[in-house]
Amino acid sequence: MASTQHHPSHVLLSPAELAYLHDSLLLVPPIRPDGRGPNDFRPLVAETGILPGANGSARICFADGTEAIAGVKAEVERTARRAGDDTVFLEEGGGEAGDEREEDGEDGEAGPGALGEASGRKGERKGEAAWVELTVEIPGVRDDDSGTVFVAAMLSEALLADGELVRRLWINRRFHWKLYIDIILISPPLSYPLPLLSLTTHLALLATRLPRLKSEGDEDPFFDDDWAAAPYLFPRSPSRGRPAARPPITLLVMAVGNNILFDPSKEELAVADVALAVSVTSGASQAGPGGNAADASGPSQRSLRLLSIRTIDPPSRLTPPGVANAANAAYGAANLNNLGSSAQQQKAAEARTAETEAVEGVWRAPRGGASRAVLAALVGKVLEKGGVVDEVLDALEAVDLG
Amino acid sequence: MPIKIFAPKPPRPLHRPSSHHDTSSSDSGSDSESDAGGGAHLDADGDIPMTSQRRVRLDLATTTSDAGIVTPGELITSDPQWMRGHGTYVPASTTSIVSSVAGTVTRTNKLLSVRPLRARYTPEVGDLVVGRIVEVQAKRWRVDVGSTQLAALPLSAINLPGGILRKRTETDELQIRTFFAEGDLLVAEVQQLFADGGAVLHTRSLKYGKLRNGVFVAVSGMGGGGGVVRSRRQVWTMDGAHGAGPIDVVLGVNGYVWISRHVDAPEPDKAAGLHNMEESVSATVYSSQNDRIDVATMREIARLRGVVTALVENGLRVDEDMVVRGYQEAVEQALLAEEGIEDVYLGGDKGRRLAAALTGAA
Numbered sequence: 219m220a221s222t223q224h225h226p227s228h229v230l231l232s233p234a235e236l237a238y239l240h241d242s243l244l245l246v247p248p249i250r251p252d253g254r255g256p257n258d259f260r261p262l263v264a265e266t267g268i269l270p271g272a273n274g275s276a277r278i279c280f281a282d283g284t285e286a287i288a289g290v291k292a293e294v295e296r297t298a299r300r301a302g303d304d305t306v307f308l309e310e311g312g313g314e315a316g317d318e319r320e321e322d323g324e325d326g327e328a329g330p331g332a333l334g335e336a337s338g339r340k341g342e343r344k345g346e347a348a349w350v351e352l353t354v355e356i357p358g359v360r361d362d363d364s365g366t367v368f369v370a371a372m373l374s375e376a377l378l379a380d381g382e383l384v385r386r387l388w389i390n391r392r393f394h395w396k397l398y399i400d401i402i403l404i405s406p407p408l409s410y411p412l413p414l415l416s417l418t419t420h421l422a423l424l425a426t427r428l429p430r431l432k433s434e435g436d437e438d439p440f441f442d443d444d445w446a447a448a449p450y451l452f453p454r455s456p457s458r459g460r461p462a463a464r465p466p467i468t469l470l471v472m473a474v475g476n477n478i479l480f481d482p483s484k485e486e487l488a489v490a491d492v493a494l495a496v497s498v499t500s501g502a503s504q505a506g507p508g509g510n511a512a513d514a515s516g517p518s519q520r521s522l523r524l525l526s527i528r529t530i531d532p533p534s535r536l537t538p539p540g541v542a543n544a545a546n547a548a549y550g551a552a553n554l555n556n557l558g559s560s561a562q563q564q565k566a567a568e569a570r571t572a573e574t575e576a577v578e579g580v581w582r583a584p585r586g587g588a589s590r591a592v593l594a595a596l597v598g599k600v601l602e603k604g605g606v607v608d609e610v611l612d613a614l615e616a617v618d619l620g
Numbered sequence: 621m622p623i624k625i626f627a628p629k630p631p632r633p634l635h636r637p638s639s640h641h642d643t644s645s646s647d648s649g650s651d652s653e654s655d656a657g658g659g660a661h662l663d664a665d666g667d668i669p670m671t672s673q674r675r676v677r678l679d680l681a682t683t684t685s686d687a688g689i690v691t692p693g694e695l696i697t698s699d700p701q702w703m704r705g706h707g708t709y710v711p712a713s714t715t716s717i718v719s720s721v722a723g724t725v726t727r728t729n730k731l732l733s734v735r736p737l738r739a740r741y742t743p744e745v746g747d748l749v750v751g752r753i754v755e756v757q758a759k760r761w762r763v764d765v766g767s768t769q770l771a772a773l774p775l776s777a778i779n780l781p782g783g784i785l786r787k788r789t790e791t792d793e794l795q796i797r798t799f800f801a802e803g804d805l806l807v808a809e810v811q812q813l814f815a816d817g818g819a820v821l822h823t824r825s826l827k828y829g830k831l832r833n834g835v836f837v838a839v840s841g842m843g844g845g846g847g848v849v850r851s852r853r854q855v856w857t858m859d860g861a862h863g864a865g866p867i868d869v870v871l872g873v874n875g876y877v878w879i880s881r882h883v884d885a886p887e888p889d890k891a892a893g894l895h896n897m898e899e900s901v902s903a904t905v906y907s908s909q910n911d912r913i914d915v916a917t918m919r920e921i922a923r924l925r926g927v928v929t930a931l932v933e934n935g936l937r938v939d940e941d942m943v944v945r946g947y948q949e950a951v952e953q954a955l956l957a958e959e960g961i962e963d964v965y966l967g968g969d970k971g972r973r974l975a976a977a978l979t980g981a982a
Binding site: 230231232233234235237238239241242245247249250251252253254255257258259260261262263264265277279281480537538540541542543546547548549577578579580581606609610613614616617618 | 623625626627628752754795798799803804832833835909910915918919925933962964
């Protein structure tokens with residue numbers, strides 16, 4: 219688990235504010251500072267196709283002013299020939315040099331992919347993680363800042379986890395598309411930017427079109443000039459006009475007590491007991507890639523698949539504790555004359571004991587890990603049938619991809 | 621509905637068709653007078669009302685963009701008859717006036733100034749501000765008040781607990797964090813200004829001090845039009861609806877707003893006199909422990925916070941009148957809404973409806 223303590227989303231709040239926020243979020247139902255329901259997202263403004271020079275682009279703006287742009291550019295690249303490529307059809311698995319270089323995320327796909335290859339040439343389409351290059355730029359933060367690197371790693375991990383995206387980049391055995399995904403946060407990071415960047419990337423990938431291939435087989439690729447004929451990277455199903463498969467999304471979910479909150483703002487994250495970044499994909503899931511993936515079939519023929527879970531170190535752990543009135547040297551007129559006297563040392567000893575026990579209305583940073591029940595509830599809530607993720611995907615589908 | 625995604629709004633037309641300029645010359649005299657009074661609104665067409673200065677208008681027509689917004693470095697006029705005001709400068713060895721900020725041009729008689737779209741708070745002596753401690757030094761705190769620089773709060777400019785009056789000692793300096801530590805919010809007054817615009821604060825009154833029992837919302841950075849404006853009353857107590865207790869609202873001139881449960885001052889002992897009352901009131905001033913707050917009050921505090929953010933998002937000014945009326949309107953709308961009074965969300969559509977109701981009634 220990487221730490222994000224130096225991330226600019228770290229906020230400075232007074233102990234009294236933290237205590238108030240925590241108390242109001244603990245209520246059933248919780249009262250969020252901006253009045254949203256626990257499952258509600260902040261309203262978004264979204265558009266696609268804003269960068270004329272990119273294969274696909276999107277812009278999303280939160281009501282609080284955080285705004286991100288994602289652009290996707292594709293280049294044809296020669297696929298590196300790997301030792302053992304020619305023998306791979308004759309013998310599968312078994313310590314081939316090529317197989318050892320497979321990405322971890324594709325392990326789950328190795329089984330069905332191998333079967334497909336054995337049965338016919340169509341099944342040999344598989345990609346490598348290196349075919350997608352993702353960069354994140356956050357203003358006022360260095361490129362190699364740990365927070366930015368962590369966010370970029372989480373985003374690309376979700377994109378590469380099921381190998382679906384890279385498989386679409388396959389042109390033929392000698393060439394593939396190389397995808398450059400550039401994500402820029404335009405505004406200063408007013409909240410933890412991961413969900414915003416993920417939604418923007420999702421929209422940009424949905425809007426991405428690649429030129430139509432005219433050449434056949436393994437010859438040098440040759441493309442159609444007509445941009446109008448260019449197919450989408452994630453093609454629409456002809457019946458519903460909606461993409462059959464979709465790129466994954468990463469959502470930020472947090473818990474305070476037993477309350478589960480979606481799309482937490484910066485203040486809410488500052489009192490979180492636990493915060494998770496959960497990556498989910500949907501669509502016609504192929505053969506269930508056993509292991510850590512859980513299946514849940516959605517109501518509208520949508521099946522949600524869990525791709526990855528990352529715990530985010532909530533900034534709440536770094537917040538200073540409040541001082542109870544009983545231990546406060548500057549509280550009450552009675553303490554006045556004790557300043558600097560021996561009574562004060564006694565008071566300091568009391569303060570140490572007071573810190574270990576909870577006093578109502580005094581902020582204490584959460585300690586220790588999250589309980590398993592809360593973590594399970596968080597993941598269960600995300601994968602719920604007809605739940606929040608379904609609604610988010612429906613809303614994203616409704617965005618005009620122009 | 622957990623999520624709502626909207627299409628972007630088309631850019632708001634700030635500029636009417638150019639034929640309007642020729643007909644507006646008769647009434648623009650009153651426009652410039654309202655500007656001179658410090659009115660926060662633009663002219664109807666968002667442009668400078670020009671009367672007889674044909675040359676200037678030609679100049680402006682050729683140099684400024686159609687949207688009526690000038691950007692830093694953009695030439696406003698090269699006519700020497702104009703005086704430069706805020707947000708402009710005259711480059712060396714020229715007579716032309718150039719904008720130094722992004723904003724809209726306003727004219728007051730012969731004075732041209734640019735009202736910035738976004739601005740930081742400029743402190744003035746006597747302003748009531750809400751600030752957050754960001755740095756603790758040996759004899760003073762540095763306070764973020766949304767200005768270009770951190771304000772200073774000297775140790776000598778605070779009330780000691782109990783209202784005791786004495787010289788600050790080394791003991792006080794060692795214990796400086798027991799009064800205010802990093803992150804603490806406080807309400808204070810600007811006592812004096814440095815030449816570079818930095819402010820020195822003081823909390824030497826029972827009205828000022830550390831803040832607790834509530835929520836903070838920043839509406840700073842608002843340029844012309846919206847945001848908190850200096851007004852007669854920046855602090856007031858209002859009654860919460862639906863069984864909530866009284867609620868305190870502190871509108872810092874710097875755009876930092878504090879909304880909290882009202883805490884009754886302890887009953888002063890009649891015989892004790894003024895000094896003792898000060899003592900008993902200021903005993904709790906450095907507490908960072910919240911009182912018990914009931915659910916109804918918390919909900920109405922969240923509703924008030926929603927009102928303030930809705931006002932800001934819709935470009936309305938934030939003052940006592942608007943907040944009180946907006947809150948009443950929000951309570952009424954909640955009574956009629958199908959979600960019931962428990963729903964205090966005022967973003968997006970609801971905020972727009974609230975703003976429309978407020979401006980329609982005005």
